[in-house]
Amino acid sequence: MPRPGIVRLRVPDLPLALINAGRAFVTTDAVTLFWIVTGWPPLAGAIIWAAVKLILLSLRADQSYAFAVRFAASHAMAAVSAAILAFGAILRMQTFAGFSIALGVYLLHLARWAATGTPTPDPDGGQ
Secondary structure, three states: OOOOOOOOOOOOOHHHHHHHHHHHHHHHHHHHHHHHHHOOOOHHHHHHHHHHHHHHHHOOHHHHHHHHHHHHHHHHHHHHHHHHHHHHHHHHOOOHHHHHHHHHHHHHHHHHHHHHOOOOOOOOOOO
16 A cells, blocks of 8 residues: 555556657767767757657657658658749749749649648649
8 A cells, every 4th residue: 555645656558658768869979979079069959850750750659760761751752842942933033022932832842742641642632
């Protein structure tokens, strides 16, 4: 019988909690090592981004690897799209209207992707 005033910590799934703790340790150490090697000034921002991704992955348990692959692929696609837009389209625009059209085309596709969850249009028309 527990004594009054003593709170027992009970973790329902201890191996999963230990895996998540290991992920957190490895992630923060890897980001810190990357920061030391590259000399990148904003370490706090890098740690925050890593922590956000870590929190998102820890909630998914067994699906975390697939989610991490999709997350990395979407970030790579976003980086390529931003580079094309920044260095290809926007630098060639002479007017604000041209800039708005170039940015609008990118943002419309991005909004459709966010709403539907698919990067390309459905050939069946969504049926």
